[in-house]
Amino acid sequence: MRPPAVPEKSLAPVEAPAAVAASGPRRRRKDARPSELTAAALELFVEKGFAATRLDDVAKRAGVSKGTLYLYFDSKEALFNAAVEEGIVPHMVAAEERIADFDGSAAELLRELLFGWWEQIGGTRLAGIPKLVISESRNFPDIAQYYHDKVIVRGRALLRAALLRGVASGEFRPLDVETVIDVIIAPLLMLVIWKYSLCFCGTESDPQRYLTTHFDLLVRGLRPEGSPLGGRPEESPAGAGSQGGEA
Amino acid sequence: MRPPAVPEKSLAPVEAPAAVAASGPRRRRKDARPSELTAAALELFVEKGFAATRLDDVAKRAGVSKGTLYLYFDSKEALFNAAVEEGIVPHMVAAEERIADFDGSAAELLRELLFGWWEQIGGTRLAGIPKLVISESRNFPDIAQYYHDKVIVRGRALLRAALLRGVASGEFRPLDVETVIDVIIAPLLMLVIWKYSLCFCGTESDPQRYLTTHFDLLVRGLRPEGSPLGGRPEESPAGAGSQGGEA
């Protein structure tokens, strides 16, 4: 009836269980399993979306069977929650700690936030999470709410602190702070969304230049009327190597 | 066997066939059907995503049965394509025409592009399309490619023209034009994505202020060193009513 040997080798030629391959024959991994599963799930959810991701594929990518998945998670949705949560929270905490004891100008703090975000989130595989949340938030409002509370609110707080510091010191002009925060965040999100959605489209200017241009436009736009470009001297005209891109 | 009168009234209590309701008993609508169906499909695809949208629901919302749907479209994917295409192309053409015979400063042209986009796309139900494309592009690369060719490329061309005009006239400093385009577009896309994904989260600063802040930051960031704020006098400090928003 069914092939006796070669249990699942014939299928899954591409997505071999990368995370697990070298860990002995197979069994006895109760402690490591959940994170292996959430990691595999996160990849596939980002890639295909929630509804189009099959749990068989998640299990296969983690190197186990679907049954095992249900030993650790009650449902597909629970797995989804766990994958998002596990991916996010530790990094938010880390970011807050890094920023807490930062001393420097407001522009430098802003720069640290932007490029630090790229180092820790935007440039890693975690960058798929925003796209995932955006895609699925209508179907999973609680995920969106969780993401909002645990990521958006806290991220905005970090930016708000930097902006208010700049305004207080006179480094920035008076601002509609909350709206400026939106305008700062948007290009960051688009950067990762682009990467996970339309990346193939050729127009792939490198993120460093993109971030630099964004930061440069920003500090020029924020400083008071007639004020010179402050900050470190070594990053002088920044962002614009005159005519960089593909015209 | 089936209820003779009240053909499908009992179902669909919420999503009544709004577009069709008042058009006589029901039949003989061959010409109007396709656009009714694509409109219903677009709404549901935006709302739930492609995979999670059921064709029964699309048909129900358009006030017909699923069978009828297959008289006009070969498959779910064909419906998806048609919905996206029908929603987009006419508006791109219109935008290009409106811009073609625009005379004014580069900043004014930029302003026209931003706010015109909001009038024609961002503020309408078409705004759901970018979210849809982003969510599904991995699963439907041809849709993404189509969107890229017919919307992104042409939209970028409009912005490019405005920026190059400004650089040529000295109104803007020399720029990494392509990257600046990215930075201009990103907040626009995020505005509509936000609306269709995380809108419930309370932080709903109105789009007009958001666009104004974005535009204001932009022209300040783009103008050459030491240049005064040009453009119309009546929009003087713009974007920042000092401390507008919440907190």
Place this chain on the structure above:
DNA sequence: ACCTACTGACTGACCGGTCAGTAATGTATC
């Protein structure tokens, strides 16, 4: 021998897609 992590065949619901049938409308004939 017992435990326990794990398996994978199974099921039941769901949904894309089909098609035989139905009811309006149009048209021909008287």
Place this chain on the structure above:
DNA sequence: GATACATTACTGACCGGTCAGTCAGTAGGT
């Protein structure tokens, strides 16, 4: 203006494949 036939827009029960979730059973560890 009525009756019969033809056409066409549409219906909804049905089918087959897919997949989330289950559970009796297996195999490694102790």
